[in-house]
Amino acid sequence: MRWPILRTVFVKELRETLRDRRTLLMAIGLPVLVYPLIIIGFSRIAESGESAIASRASTVAVWGALPAEVEAALGDQTRLALKPWEGAPPEVRAALEAGALTAPALRNDEERRTNDEGRRANDERVEESGPVIEAARAAITRRQVESVVVLWPGFAERLGAGDEAALTVYFDSVRRESEVARNRVTEALREYRARVIARRVAEQGLPRGFSTALDIRASNVAQAERRAGRLLGTLLPYMLLSLAVLGGLYAAIDLTAGEKERGTMQTLLCAPITASEIVVGKFLAVWTLSLISVLANLLSLSLTISRLLPADVPSLGAANYVMTALVLLPVTLTTSALFLAVSSFARSFRDGQSMVTPVYMAVALPAAVVMLPTVELDAWTAFVPIVNIALLIKGLFLREVSVDLAFLTLTSAMLYAVLTIALAVRVFHRETVLLGGKESVRGVLGLDGKPGGLPTPSLAVSFFAVVLVLQFYGSLALRDQPIPTLLLILQYGGMLLPSLLVVAAFRFDWKRTLALRMPGPTAVLLSIVIGLTAWIFAAGVVARLLPPPENLQRAMERLIRLGDDPYPLWVVWLVIGLTPGICEELLFRGVIMSGFRRMGGVAAVALTALLFGLAHASIYRLLPTATLGLVLGIVTWRTGSIVCAIIVHAVNNAFIATLAQRPEIIEWAGITAASTEIPWTFTALGSGVFLVALGLIARNFEWRMANGEWGSDERGSDERGSSDKGGGRD
Amino acid sequence: MLTADGLTKRFGAVAAVEDVSFAVEAGEIVGLLGPNGAGKTTTLRMLAGILTPDAGRATIGGLDVHAEPLEAKRRLGFLSGDTQLYQRLTPREVLRYFGELYGVGHTLEARIEALVRELDMAEFAGRPCSTLSAGQKQRANIARAFLHEPPLLILDEPTTALDVISGQFIVQAIRRARDAGRAVLFSTHIMGEAEYLCDRILLIHRGRIVDGGTLPEILARSGRGNLTDAFLHYAGA
Numbered sequence: 029m030r031w032p033i034l035r036t037v038f039v040k041e042l043r044e045t046l047r048d049r050r051t052l053l054m055a056i057g058l059p060v061l062v063y064p065l066i067i068i069g070f071s072r073i074a075e076s077g078e079s080a081i082a083s084r085a086s087t088v089a090v091w092g093a094l095p096a097e098v099e100a101a102l103g104d105q106t107r108l109a110l111k112p113w114e115g116a117p118p119e120v121r122a123a124l125e126a127g128a129l130t131a132p133a134l135r136n137d138e139e140r141r142t143n144d145e146g147r148r149a150n151d152e153r154v155e156e157s158g159p160v161i162e163a164a165r166a167a168i169t170r171r172q173v174e175s176v177v178v179l180w181p182g183f184a185e186r187l188g189a190g191d192e193a194a195l196t197v198y199f200d201s202v203r204r205e206s207e208v209a210r211n212r213v214t215e216a217l218r219e220y221r222a223r224v225i226a227r228r229v230a231e232q233g234l235p236r237g238f239s240t241a242l243d244i245r246a247s248n249v250a251q252a253e254r255r256a257g258r259l260l261g262t263l264l265p266y267m268l269l270s271l272a273v274l275g276g277l278y279a280a281i282d283l284t285a286g287e288k289e290r291g292t293m294q295t296l297l298c299a300p301i302t303a304s305e306i307v308v309g310k311f312l313a314v315w316t317l318s319l320i321s322v323l324a325n326l327l328s329l330s331l332t333i334s335r336l337l338p339a340d341v342p343s344l345g346a347a348n349y350v351m352t353a354l355v356l357l358p359v360t361l362t363t364s365a366l367f368l369a370v371s372s373f374a375r376s377f378r379d380g381q382s383m384v385t386p387v388y389m390a391v392a393l394p395a396a397v398v399m400l401p402t403v404e405l406d407a408w409t410a411f412v413p414i415v416n417i418a419l420l421i422k423g424l425f426l427r428e429v430s431v432d433l434a435f436l437t438l439t440s441a442m443l444y445a446v447l448t449i450a451l452a453v454r455v456f457h458r459e460t461v462l463l464g465g466k467e468s469v470r471g472v473l474g475l476d477g478k479p480g481g482l483p484t485p486s487l488a489v490s491f492f493a494v495v496l497v498l499q500f501y502g503s504l505a506l507r508d509q510p511i512p513t514l515l516l517i518l519q520y521g522g523m524l525l526p527s528l529l530v531v532a533a534f535r536f537d538w539k540r541t542l543a544l545r546m547p548g549p550t551a552v553l554l555s556i557v558i559g560l561t562a563w564i565f566a567a568g569v570v571a572r573l574l575p576p577p578e579n580l581q582r583a584m585e586r587l588i589r590l591g592d593d594p595y596p597l598w599v600v601w602l603v604i605g606l607t608p609g610i611c612e613e614l615l616f617r618g619v620i621m622s623g624f625r626r627m628g629g630v631a632a633v634a635l636t637a638l639l640f641g642l643a644h645a646s647i648y649r650l651l652p653t654a655t656l657g658l659v660l661g662i663v664t665w666r667t668g669s670i671v672c673a674i675i676v677h678a679v680n681n682a683f684i685a686t687l688a689q690r691p692e693i694i695e696w697a698g699i700t701a702a703s704t705e706i707p708w709t710f711t712a713l714g715s716g717v718f719l720v721a722l723g724l725i726a727r728n729f730e731w732r733m734a735n736g737e738w739g740s741d742e743r744g745s746d747e748r749g750s751s752d753k754g755g756g757r758d
Numbered sequence: 759m760l761t762a763d764g765l766t767k768r769f770g771a772v773a774a775v776e777d778v779s780f781a782v783e784a785g786e787i788v789g790l791l792g793p794n795g796a797g798k799t800t801t802l803r804m805l806a807g808i809l810t811p812d813a814g815r816a817t818i819g820g821l822d823v824h825a826e827p828l829e830a831k832r833r834l835g836f837l838s839g840d841t842q843l844y845q846r847l848t849p850r851e852v853l854r855y856f857g858e859l860y861g862v863g864h865t866l867e868a869r870i871e872a873l874v875r876e877l878d879m880a881e882f883a884g885r886p887c888s889t890l891s892a893g894q895k896q897r898a899n900i901a902r903a904f905l906h907e908p909p910l911l912i913l914d915e916p917t918t919a920l921d922v923i924s925g926q927f928i929v930q931a932i933r934r935a936r937d938a939g940r941a942v943l944f945s946t947h948i949m950g951e952a953e954y955l956c957d958r959i960l961l962i963h964r965g966r967i968v969d970g971g972t973l974p975e976i977l978a979r980s981g982r983g984n985l986t987d988a989f990l991h992y993a994g995a
Contacts, residue, residue: 036858040847047846047886291842295902298806298836299859300828 029304037301037309038316045279045313055275055321062271063325063332086209089114089167091160092124092179092195095187101220105212115167115176120159127181129160131194164198168206175199175209190228265421266399268325269414270392272356273363275321277388279314280367285380307456311368311449318360322353351424358438359417361445363391369452398422405429410436411500413444439642443493450486481536485635488623491530492639495615498522499643511587512595512603519611527615542618543670555663555672557721559679562659564714566652588688600689605682609674616640616657617664617673633661656680659722666725759784759910759941764814765804774800776965777814782941784909787932789956790945791989797965798945799838802914805943806836818910832860835903835911839918842895845888849879849898852887853905860906873901877927893924900931911935913944917951929955949985959985961992968992 045051085107094102094112102108113121123129164176176198187193195217199210225239287293296306326349370387374380395418397403405419416437423429483491499522506514531541538544547555588604595603616636624632641654656677664673760782767775775797782788790798803809805816807823807830816823821830843852850870857866874883877897882890887898896916903911913932917925932955935942946952952959953973960970969976969992973985980988 033859036855040844040851040855043851044844044846290845291840292844294803294808294838295836295841295856297808298831298834299856300831300861301859302828 029302029308033301033305034309034312037305038312041283041310041313042316045282045317048278048282051275051278051282051317054278055317056324058274059271059321059325059328063267063328082208084205085109086175086205086212087111087114087173088209088213089116089164089173089176090179091116091121091164091176092181093184094179095184098179098187098217098220101223102213102216104219105216108209108212108216111173115163115172117163120163123159124178124181129181131180131196132158160196161198165200168198168200168203174203174206175213177213187224263399265418265425266392266395268322268329268352268356268421269359269395269418271325272318272322272360273367273388273391275324276314276318276360276364277367277384279317280364281371281374281377281380281384283310283313284368284371285374285383286377288374289376303456304453307368307453311365311452314364314368315360318364319357322356322360326353348425352421355417355420355424355438358441358445359414362413362441362448365445365448365452366391369448369455372452372455394418405433405437407433407436407500408504411440411497413441417441440496443489443496446486446489447493450490453486481534482541482625483530483534483536483619483623485623485627487530487534488620489639491526491623492620492643495523495526496643498526510593512599515603516607519607523611523615527611527619530619536622541622542614543622543664543668543673545669545671547667547669547672551667551669551672551725552675554721554725555667555675556679558659558663558718558725559676560683561714561718561721562656562676562680563684564711565718566655568708568711569715585688588685594689597686597689600685601682604685605678608681609678612640613660613664613670613673613677616643617660618670621661621664629665633658633665636661662722663725672725759819760805760912760943761817762801762805762814763816765801765811765816766813767800767804767809767811773965775804775811778962778965778967779814780960780967780970782910782943784941785936785939786957787936787942787944787955789952789959790943790962791947791949791952791959791985792945792962793947793993796962798947798962799914800965801962802836802838802912802943802945806834806912807831832906833909835906835908836914837899837903837911837916838914839916839920841899843887843890843898843902846886848886849883849890849901850874852898853901856902857905862906869905869907870901873905877901877931893920893927896920896924897927900928904931904935909940911940911942911944913942915945915947917946917948949989953985961989963989963993 087109088102089111091113094110099110102110116124120129160178164178167173167176178196178198180194180196183193183195197210197213197217200206229236229238287296297303330349366387367384371380371384374383391414394412394415397415398418398421403409403419405416405423409419410416410433420429420434420437423434499518502518502522503514506517509517527542530536531538616639620639621632621636624635627635637654637657637660640657640660641650644650644653660673660676663676664670761779762781763779765775765778766773778797778801780788790801792798800809804811805818805823807816807827810824818830819833821833823830843849844855847855853870853873854866857870862869874880877900879894879897879901882894883898887895890898903913911932913928916928916932920928932942932944936957944955956973958970958972959976961968961976969979969988971979976985976988977983980991982988982991
C-alpha cells in the first residue's frame with residue numbers, strides 16, 4: 029500500500045463523487061430538508077387537528093329529563109351543542125321515560141371513587157352490555173353525536189332532594205373529538221357539582237373541607253432536559269443512523285457498479301496499482317462522504333432543534349453532538365465498506381441499487397428498535413452490529429451509559445468495521461468481480477485457495493471477531509453452568525475447535541500456522557521462569573497504572589477460584605492453567621499471529637497482544653492482558669514454538685490460581701488476601717527475574733525466524749538485520 | 759518486449775484461451791486477428807495483467823506480469839475500443855490522474871500539454887468527458903495510453919465504433935509508436951485493418967493461434983489469395 033498512490037486515488041474518487049448531484053443530494057440535501065420537515069410537519073399536523081376540534085362545538089345527545097339548572101350549567105360551556113334525545117331509539121327513550129331502566133350498579137368503592145372523580149370513569153368501567161350503552165355506541169359510531177349523556181330516571185328528583193343523582197357520559201376514547209366532548213361535558217358538570225356541594229355544605233352549616241377532605245394534584249416529575257432527551261433519544265439515533273449511512277450508499281454504488289457501467293474499471297486495472305490501493309482509495313472516498321453526511325445531519329438536526337422545538341424544551345449541549353459524531357464513526361466505517369463490497373458485485377448503477385437497498389434496509393430497520401423504550405444498551409445488545417451504536421447514541425442523549433458498555437460497544441463496532449473492510453478488500457481481489465463476471469461466495473471467502481498457505485491479516489482479524497462474538501454469546505448462554513464447565517466449554521468449544529476448523533477449512537499449513545514445534549530444554553526452562561514471574565510484573569506494575577474497580581476484581585477472584593465451592597488443586601490447574609494455555613495460545617499465537625506474520629515481527633506481536641487484550645472485554649483488563657499478550661508473542665516469535673507460549677500461559681495462570689486458592693503460600697512476602705497491591709520490593713525482585721528471562725529468550729532464539737523455520741517465504745521481519753549473530757542454544 | 763507462453767484461461771468448463779504462445783518485438787506491429795468470441799480480449803487481458811491465467815505466463819520487458827505486476831504494468835500502455843473515461847472529470851484531469859498512478863513525475867504537466875497539442879485536444883481538454891464525442895473521447899484515451907511513454911502498447915479493437923477520420927488518429931498513433939521503436943500488439947476482427955497496418959499477423963480461432971507470420975507467409979501457407987479466405991480456410995468454414 030503506497031500512500032501517495034492511495035492519496036491520488038482518494039482525491040480523484042472524491043472529486044468525481046462530489047460532482048455527482050445524486051450523491052450530494054443524499055449526503056447533504058436530504059438531512060438539510062428532512063429534519064425541519066419532520067418537526068414542522070409533526071407539530072403542524074398535531075396542531076391543525078387539535079385546533080380544528082377545539083374551535084368546533086361538540087354535539088352531545090342528552091337522554092333524559094334535563095333540569096333547568098343543569099342545562100344552564102352545561103350551557104355555560106359555549107362549545108357544547110345539546111341535542112335532547114338525539115339518536116335515542118324509541119324503545120330506549122320509552123324505557124328511560126318510564127323509569128324502567130336504572131343506572132348500572134357500581135361494583136365497589138374503588139369504582140365509585142374513580143367514577144366520582146369524573147375523569148377515567150368510562151375508560152375503566154367495562155359497562156358490559158345493555159340497551160343503553162348499545163344505543164349510545166350506535167349513535168356515536170355512526171357519527172350522529174360525539175357523546176351521549178344519559179340522565180338516569182329520577183335524576184331531577186334526587187338532585188332536588190339532596191340525594192345522589194346519577195348520570196353517565198358515553199364516549200369513544202378512540203375518537204379524539206369524542207374525548208373532547210366528554211371532557212367538556214364532565215368539566216362543566218364538575219363545576220356544577222362543586223357549586224351544588226358548596227351550596228349543600230352551606231345549607232347544612234358544615235366546614236368547607238367537609239366534602240373534599242383531601243386535595244390531590246398531579247405533577248410531572250421528569251426534568252425538561254430528560255424529556256427532551258427522551259423525545260430525541262428515541263427518534264434521533266434512528267434518523268441519524270439511517271440518514272448518515274445514506275450519504276455513503278450512493279457514493280459506494282457510483283464508485284463500483286457505476287464505474288463498471290461506465291467502463292473505466294478495466295483501464296484502472298491495467299495501471300500499475302494494486303487492487304488493495306483501489307479499494308482503500310475508494311473506501312476512503314465513500315467514508316468521507318459518509319462523514320460529510322454525518323456532519324450535515326448533526327448540523328441540520330441541531331439547528332432544527334434549537335429553532336423549531338418549543339421553548340420549554342432546552343436544546344442539547346454541543347458535547348452531545350460531538351459525542352454522537354464520534355460514536356457514528358465506526359458505523360460509517362462498517363456501512364461504507366459493506367456498501368462498497370456489495371455494490372462491487374453489481375454491473376450497473378441500477379443493478380447496484382437493487383443489491384444495496386436490501387442491505388441498507390438490513391442496516392436501517394434494526395436501528396428502529398431503539399424507538400422501543402424497553403430496548404437498552406446491555407451486554408447482549410452491545411454486540412449487535414448497528415443496533416449497539418444506535419443504543420449508545422440513545423444512551424448518550426438520555427445520560428444513561430456506563431463506561432464499560434460504551435467501551436464494549438465501540439470495540440465490537442470497530443471489529444465489525446475491520447471485518448467489513450476486509451470483506452471489501454477481498455471482493456476487490458477477485459478479478460471476476462471487477463470485470464463483471466459471476467462470483468461465488470466460496471470464492472470470495474477464499475475457501476477455494478491452494479493448500480499449504482498461511483492466514484492473511486484480514487482473515488486473522490475476521491476470525492478473531494467471530495471467536496469473540498462466539499465467546500460472548502456462549503458465556504451468556506452458559507452463565508448458569510458451574511464455572512469449570514463454562515470455562516471448559518468456552519475454551520475447547522469456542523477457541524480450540526474454531527482454530528482447528530479454520531486451519532482445516534482454508535487448508536493452511538498446520539505446522540507453520542500453529543507453530544507446532546518442540547522446543548529445547550533451555551527454552552522450556554526460561555518459559556517456566558517467565559510464567560512464574562510474569563504475573564508479578566503485570567499485577568505489580570501494570571495494575572498500579574490502571575487499578576481495576578473492586579467489583580471487577582472480586583469477579584476475577586471468584587473466576588480464578590472457580591466459584592464459591594473449593595476444588596482440588598489439580599482441577600484448578602487443568603481448568604485455569606493448562607486449558608487456556610493450549611486453547612488461547614493456539615488461537616492467538618497460532619492462527620491470529622501467523623496471520624499478521626507478513627507484517628513483520630513487531631507488528632505481529634503487538635497486534636496479537638492488542639487483540640488478546642481486547643478479548644478480555646473490559647477496559648481495566650486491557651492493559652495487563654495486553655502486556656501478557658506481548659510477553660507470549662515475543663516468546664512464540666523468538667522460539668518459533670507454540671509450546672513455549674503454552675508453558676508460559678499455563679504456568680502463569682496456574683500460579684495465580686494457586687495463590688488465590690492457597691493464599692498462605694505467599695503471605696511471607698507481605699501479600700494477603702485483603703491487600704490488592706503487591707509490595708514494591710517484591711515487585712522489583714519478581715519483575716527483575718522476569719525481565720532477565722524474557723531478555724534471554726529474546727536474545728538467544730533470534731535465529732529461529734531468520735533460519736526460515738518459521739515462514740521463510742514471508743516478507744521479512746524488522747529484526748532480520750541483526751539476526752545473523754545468534755547461534756541458538758537449544 | 760512481450761512474450762506469451764502457453765497462456766490458458768477457462769471460464770467454468772469453457773476454455774476461452776488455450777495454450778497461446780507468441781512474442782512481440784520492439785519496433786513491430788503485430789495484429790491479433792479473429793472473429794468475435796475467438797479469445798482476443800481474454801488473451802490481451804491476461805497479457806495486461808487484468809486477468810490471471812490458469813496456466814502459462816506472460817512477460818513484459820522480461821518481467822513476469824503476474825509475479826511483478828506493478829513493474830510490468832508500468833511498461834505497458836493499454837487501450838481498448840470500449841474503454842471509457844471518467845465522465846465527470848475533464849481529459850486533463852484524467853491524464854493527471856493516470857500520470858500520477860504511472861509515476862510520470864515532474865514532467866507530467868509538460869507531457870500532458872504535448873499530447874493535447876499532438877492529438878489536437880485543446881478545444882475539449884477542459885470539458886467534462888461526458889460532453890465529448892466518441893472521436894474526442896478516443897483521442898483522450900490514446901493520450902492516456904501513451905502518456906507514460908510505454909515501450910509496449912496493447913490495443914484491444916481500438917477502432918471499434920469510430921468513423922474513418924477518428925480511426926485515422928489511432929492508425930497514425932500506432933505507426934508513430936512503431937517508428938519510435940515501441941512494440942505494438944493490437945486486436946481486430948477487421949481483416950483489412952490487419953492487412954493494412956500489421957508487420958505480422960496472428961490468426962486466432964476458438965482460443966487457439968491457428969497461424970502466424972507476415973501476410974505473404976500466411977497466404978502462402980494457406981494457399982489462398984487474401985486474408986479473409988485464409989482465415990476461413992483455417993476456421994474450417
